[in-house]
Amino acid sequence: MNDNKKKRVFSGIQPSGRLHIGNYLGAITNWVAEQHQYDNVFCIVDLHAITVPQDPQELYHKIRELALLYLACGLDQKDCAIFVQSHVAAHSELTWLLNCVTPLGWLERMTQYKDKSVKQESISTGLLDYPVLMAADIILYDTDMVPVGEDQKQHVELTRDIVLRFNNLFGETFVMPEPIIPKTGARVKGLDDPTAKMSKSSTNQGHALYLLDPPDVLRKSIMRATTDSLNKIAFDAEGQPGVFNLLSIYQALTKKSETEILSEFEGKGYGNLKKQVAEVVIGTLEPIQKRYADMAADPAYIEQVLKDGADRVRPIADHRLYVAQKHMGLRK
Numbered sequence: 001m002n003d004n005k006k007k008r009v010f011s012g013i014q015p016s017g018r019l020h021i022g023n024y025l026g027a028i029t030n031w032v033a034e035q036h037q038y039d040n041v042f043c044i045v046d047l048h049a050i051t052v053p054q055d056p057q058e059l060y061h062k063i064r065e066l067a068l069l070y071l072a073c074g075l076d077q078k079d080c081a082i083f084v085q086s087h088v089a090a091h092s093e094l095t096w097l098l099n100c101v102t103p104l105g106w107l108e109r110m111t112q113y114k115d116k117s118v119k120q121e122s123i124s125t126g127l128l129d130y131p132v133l134m135a136a137d138i139i140l141y142d143t144d145m146v147p148v149g150e151d152q153k154q155h156v157e158l159t160r161d162i163v164l165r166f167n168n169l170f171g172e173t174f175v176m177p178e179p180i181i182p183k184t185g186a187r188v189k190g191l192d193d194p195t196a197k198m199s200k201s202s203t204n205q206g207h208a209l210y211l212l213d214p215p216d217v218l219r220k221s222i223m224r225a226t227t228d229s230l231n232k233i234a235f236d237a238e239g240q241p242g243v244f245n246l247l248s249i250y251q252a253l254t255k256k257s258e259t260e261i262l263s264e265f266e267g268k269g270y271g272n273l274k275k276q277v278a279e280v281v282i283g284t285l286e287p288i289q290k291r292y293a294d295m296a297a298d299p300a301y302i303e304q305v306l307k308d309g310a311d312r313v314r315p316i317a318d319h320r321l322y323v324a325q326k327h328m329g330l331r332k
């Protein structure tokens with residue numbers, strides 16, 4: 001389906017909160033690094049965001065903010081289509097077809113559903129169905145690779161199960177996608193609690209490093225990060241989760257090896273480690289923040305980017321939807 005062409009990459013982020021360094025290291029920085037090699041489709045998954053309550057005005061603003069951050073982080077429109085999920089109707093339409101071949105039990109065992117549903121007063125059907133929409137996102141574009149953080153691996157594996165089932169039932173229809181998980185930065189933890197994932201939805205002060213946080217806020221959050229009393233700098237995820245988290249952020253941003261990092265910090269204390277991490281984080285985010293501010297000054301610009309992106313991908317998605325409908329006996 002995509003033979004003899006560049007391989008296709010698809011990924012997305014929910015516009016459900018402020019983007020943090022976990023999203024950057026687990027996803028965006030890897031999209032940017034490899035973009036010239038592939039044919040890329042990057043989505044702002046607004047339909048996923050509404051599986052839990054959102055303020056409509058805020059959501060509208062967050063969608064634009066996220067799109068601008070994609071560009072500010074370095075995605076290049078030459079190689080990447082950037083669009084909003086709800087602007088391409090095929091995502092919702094294919095979800096329905098996939099719903100009808102996906103056993104309920106597959107969705108009930110998803111760990112993210114179990115985690116999120118305990119936090120909601122009332123659980124929407126959309127929250128349970130979330131991974132099927134994600135499968136539709138991916139397979140509408142004949143996607144070969146899905147670069148995501150560790151927490152999304154189970155959803156991409158479910159997508160593979162759905163592809164297998166659909167293709168078995170109705171004949172070869174969808175390409176089998178592969179999850180691509182980075183070696184470092186795939187599971188950044190909260191600075192306040194290094195046993196829990198850094199998350200967009202946390203409201204705790206000092207939990208996350210947001211991409212648009214000013215330097216003094218970033219520095220303060222890092223300097224206050226939870227560590228331990230062992231006074232030892234080692235890559236020990238179990239025994240020293242706080243120190244490990246800081247070292248992993250440092251490693252992912254500097255691309256240095258563990259050995260180089262350990263010799264750099266040999267004989268030094270946690271204060272010094274935190275200072276170095278803060279410098280690297282601020283040094284990485286400052287140019288992104290500057291590009292973001294420049295682009296945000298012209299609101300019409302991002303509207304055009306999103307329109308161009310949706311226009312570019314719609315025919316691909318419509319075609320794959322049509323093939324699926326045909327194979328199911330819905331169209332001639």
Ligand code: TYM
Pocket residue numbers: 010011012013014015022023024025026027045048133134137138146147148149150151152155185186187188189197198199
């Ligand atoms: P979302 O919006 O929660 O997260 C976006 C991306 O950031 C990664 N990520 C992390 N990586 C490392 N450490 C963390 N603490 C961390 N937190 C988040 C996520 O793994 C993800 O790559 N369901 C998806 C969005 C989605 C999608 C798709 C992704 C919808 N359709 C199709 C890929 C393909 C989600 O909620 O990501």
